[in-house]
Amino acid sequence: MATERDWRARVPDGMWVKCENPRCAQLLYSKELDRNLRVCSHCDHHFRLSARQRIAITLDPDSFVETDTELMTVNPLNMEGYEAKLKRHRARTSEMEAAVVGTGAILGHPVTIGVTNPFFTVGSMGSVVGEKLARCVERARDQRCPCILISGSGAGARMEEGILSLMQMAKTAAAIGRLRQAGQLCVTILTNPTMAGVYASWASLGDIIIAEPRAMIGFAGQRVVKGTKSDLGADAQSSEFQHEHGMIDRIVPRLEMRGFLESLIRMTYAAPLRKGASVEV
Amino acid sequence: MKYSPSRWLPFEEGIRVIQEEMEDLLRRQSEQDVDLSAEITALQDRLEAEKRKIASELTPWRKVLVARHPNRPYTLDYIAHIFDDFVELHGDRRYGNDQSLVGGPAMLGDYSVMVIGHQKGRTTKERQERNFGSSNPEAYRKAQRLLEMAERLGMPVISLIDTPAAQCLFDAEARGISEAIAATQLLMGGLRVPIVVVVTGEGGSGGAIAIGVGDVVMMLEHAIYSVIPPEGFAAILYKNAAPEQVQQAAALLRLTAQDALELGVIDEIIPEPLGGAHHDGIGMAATLKQAIVRRLEPLLALPVDELVDQRYAKFRAMGKWEVRRG
Numbered sequence: 001m002a003t004e005r006d007w008r009a010r011v012p013d014g015m016w017v018k019c020e021n022p023r024c025a026q027l028l029y030s031k032e033l034d035r036n037l038r039v040c041s042h043c044d045h046h047f048r049l050s051a052r053q054r055i056a057i058t059l060d061p062d063s064f065v066e067t068d069t070e071l072m073t074v075n076p077l078n079m080e081g082y083e084a085k086l087k088r089h090r091a092r093t094s095e096m097e098a099a100v101v102g103t104g105a106i107l108g109h110p111v112t113i114g115v116t117n118p119f120f121t122v123g124s125m126g127s128v129v130g131e132k133l134a135r136c137v138e139r140a141r142d143q144r145c146p147c148i149l150i151s152g153s154g155a156g157a158r159m160e161e162g163i164l165s166l167m168q169m170a171k172t173a174a175a176i177g178r179l180r181q182a183g184q185l186c187v188t189i190l191t192n193p194t195m196a197g198v199y200a201s202w203a204s205l206g207d208i209i210i211a212e213p214r215a216m217i218g219f220a221g222q223r224v225v226k227g228t229k230s231d232l233g234a235d236a237q238s239s240e241f242q243h244e245h246g247m248i249d250r251i252v253p254r255l256e257m258r259g260f261l262e263s264l265i266r267m268t269y270a271a272p273l274r275k276g277a278s279v280e281v
Numbered sequence: 282m283k284y285s286p287s288r289w290l291p292f293e294e295g296i297r298v299i300q301e302e303m304e305d306l307l308r309r310q311s312e313q314d315v316d317l318s319a320e321i322t323a324l325q326d327r328l329e330a331e332k333r334k335i336a337s338e339l340t341p342w343r344k345v346l347v348a349r350h351p352n353r354p355y356t357l358d359y360i361a362h363i364f365d366d367f368v369e370l371h372g373d374r375r376y377g378n379d380q381s382l383v384g385g386p387a388m389l390g391d392y393s394v395m396v397i398g399h400q401k402g403r404t405t406k407e408r409q410e411r412n413f414g415s416s417n418p419e420a421y422r423k424a425q426r427l428l429e430m431a432e433r434l435g436m437p438v439i440s441l442i443d444t445p446a447a448q449c450l451f452d453a454e455a456r457g458i459s460e461a462i463a464a465t466q467l468l469m470g471g472l473r474v475p476i477v478v479v480v481t482g483e484g485g486s487g488g489a490i491a492i493g494v495g496d497v498v499m500m501l502e503h504a505i506y507s508v509i510p511p512e513g514f515a516a517i518l519y520k521n522a523a524p525e526q527v528q529q530a531a532a533l534l535r536l537t538a539q540d541a542l543e544l545g546v547i548d549e550i551i552p553e554p555l556g557g558a559h560h561d562g563i564g565m566a567a568t569l570k571q572a573i574v575r576r577l578e579p580l581l582a583l584p585v586d587e588l589v590d591q592r593y594a595k596f597r598a599m600g601k602w603e604v605r606r607g
């Protein structure tokens with residue numbers, strides 16, 4: 001089951017973790033926290049998850065096959081400090097980039113999955129992230145299976161790649177357009193945080209859009225909004241606000257997420273008039 | 282073309298001085314009935330030389346100022362000089378009528394086309410009505426409605442971009458600005474009629490790419506296209522950024538038309554009148570019309586499936602990366 005994933009094994013036994021929620025700040029037994037999919041048992045705060053943690057609690061055990069790892073980020077604008085920043089984030093996360101994509105299964109049904117990692121440049125989308133996600137969407141189209149995209153992108157389009165990052169919005173949006181034409185499901189799951197260029201492209205384009213509770217979700221970051229006349233207010237950029245205003249189908253707690261996805265995938269594959277057949281897993 | 286009262290950019294002082302001298306000469310010539318044509322010709326040469334000098338010294342930051350110049354032609358100015366019989370259509374049929382984006386069918390020579398574009402205002406009142414060219418979700422939903430109509434009627438689309446950024450305040454958030462931007466891009470990505478996009482002034486991040494997906498994407502020579510305004514980027518790089526740091530940020534972002542061409546984001550740079558489009562809006566409109574017509578013709582000849590596949594491939598190829606071997 002989802003509770004025995006290898007990433008958890010790396011956390012030393014007996015370690016205590018303080019709840020990230022400053023109003024809670026409870027000391028949590030890390031093993032217990034992991035068993036609870038890193039949701040605080042006192043205040044229900046959902047800790048941020050890395051892309052691989054996310055994949056582990058989403059797909060059938062051992063079904064994930066990573067793809068597109070050959071894509072390497074370059075510094076197209078020769079932006080000073082960009083390479084050093086990437087190096088720092090690579091060292092910190094053991095990942096090469098902010099997106100992990102691949103294929104897998106839910107209840108044995110094939111899906112493709114793309115996840116952005118809030119621990120790597122706050123999941124910002126540059127050329128490689130955009131390209132990986134577009135390929136992930138195209139793979140779902142080619143293999144005639146649903147596509148699941150999970151956002152942990154608080155930084156939107158990656159500024160260090162300038163205008164090229166902006167183009168990734170159009171690229172991923174167009175790819176989802178083609179997936180729709182092919183009659184395949186796209187589910188987007190918005191986690192803390194999902195902002196700006198990511199929210200204004202693929203993250204908003206799921207047939208079904210799900211969010212975790214109390215995630216920060218919105219268009220412009222507070223720093224950008226600050227200095228403008230009207231105050232946005234923190235509440236306007238939350239799962240609950242976006243749900244209330246019709247932008248999100250459901251807010252699903254992390255512990256219920258896998259079960260919810262199972263229902264969606266089961267119903268997708270049971271559609272009597274579904275276009276085409278799925279490939280073997 | 283309507284102009285706001287003369288506004289000179291800091292580096293245009295030389296032009297201002299010469300133009301005032303020129304007006305003085307012309308006044309004297311008509312009032313005193315003397316022939317000053319030799320002086321006037323000499324002054325015209327000086328003006329030309331000064332404009333040439335300024336044009337050669339346009340740094341990225343200066344281009345930002347030119348792109349934002351209040352006398353730069355706006356979408357409705359271009360529409361007036363490029364198209365015939367423009368019928369402006371209003372409203373998104375869902376919530377409101379956002380005037381920061383205009384659109385409707387028009388004639389381009391013998392063809393009817395659908396024109397959409399951001400619209401800034403010139404007077405204080407008009408600026409407010411048009412929200413300084415910053416669009417709320419209703420603007421993009423109006424664009425979607427017009428794009429879908431264009432597809433049904435078989436009209437090519439001309440999209441003109443000139444926005445500082447999409448609206449990001451509470452109301453925009455409440456009505457789904459992100460969804461509006463995302464859905465417009467998706468729609469344009471698969472629209473089954475030709476789309477010609479031109480960044481005429483400010484190509485401000487999500488607000489710009491929202492209507493920026495086309496078969497051909499062009500920029501005016503001094504237009505800018507950026508993932509974030511230079512002021513915003515400077516604020517992230519440096520706390521309390523000084524003016525020089527904002528200028529530096531503008532250079533780092535590679536936001537000029539020349540950068541965009543080099544990075545493979547646009548197909549063509551459309552030259553502006555000497556010194557910038559704000560010096561000769563009618564001349565600019567004439568050049569822009571030629572470019573649009575020249576680019577549209579071959580698109581009309583393409584089978585529609587091929588057209589849509591090419592557009593998809595075009596945006597699919599955008600971005601830079603390396604492929605690790607082994």
Ligand SMILES: [Zn+2]
Nearest residue numbers: 019024040043
């Ligand atoms: Zn807690």
